Amino acid sequence: MxxxxxxxxxxxxxxxxxxxxxxxxxxxxxxxxxxxxxxxxxxENIIVSYAAVVDWSKVNEREGVTAMIDVKVTPQRGVGFDEVAERIYRFPEVKALYLVSGAYDLSVVIDGNTMSEIANFVSEKLSALDSVISTTTHFRLKTYKHDGVVFGDEDDDDKRIVVAP
Structure with a gap:
């Protein structure tokens, strides 16, 4: 290019x-x-979409929960991880899905209204898939940086004390 x-x-x-x-x-x-x-x-689908980065913590009407779920799966013969990944990303709750290296195979990001809603998704939909061996769920507590954008106070002044000899 x-x-x-x-x-x-x-x-x-x-x-x-x-x-x-x-x-x-x-x-x-x-x-x-x-x-x-x-x-x-x-x-050419190189530019797939245009999106805004939103600091949802500043929107009082929306107090959702975001979870990152590590998933260990059995890859399917001939298609590897693609078939199970497709089954997972078709769930409307799934916001992102990545094939990753390490102890787990897939990383799933989902949004829900409550922790119970996410728990139901994991137990009733995700874990119920034949290829899924295990899951580990992590809940987002605070966002510091997303897509290169730093979240936080608008006041970016350096708050360190000046030390002079």
């Missing part, structure tokens, strides 16, 4: 709302060429 397209991808990944004229200036290309690159990247 050419360098200009990579630059465009990096800029859009950092800020999906950046307009074409700004991107064109930053990569030193004409707007039509940049728009053509973006259209091509979307058609």
């Amino acid at each position: 050419e360098n200009k397209k990579l630059e465009v991808l990096r800029l859009l990944e950092e800020n999906g709302r950046m307009d074409v004229s700004t991107i064109a200036k930053m990569v030193d290309e004409k707007e039509k060429k940049v728009q053509s690159m973006i259209d091509e990247l979307e058609e």
Whole structure:
């Protein structure tokens, strides 16, 4: 892939709302060429979606629960992990699913309204799949950084005490 397209991808990944004229200036290309690159990247499913990073802790009406579930599975002959992964990602509760290295095979991220709702998902849907050997569930307690965006106070002043000789 050419360098200009990579630059465009990096800029859009950092800020999906950046307009074409700004991107064109930053990569030193004409707007039509940049728009053509973006259209091509979307058609090839390299750019899959545009999303906002939301700090849900600041939204009083929404107090959901997010869980990361480590799943150990028996891979299927001929298709490996793909078949069981497809069965898992089709559940509407699943927000993300990753094949990972280490003690577990899959990492599933789900959102729910309560811990009980997540427990029901794990016990009734996920653990009930034939290929699933075991699960370990972790609950998100606080978000410090997500998709490169640091969460927290708007006041980013350095709070360290100045020490002078």
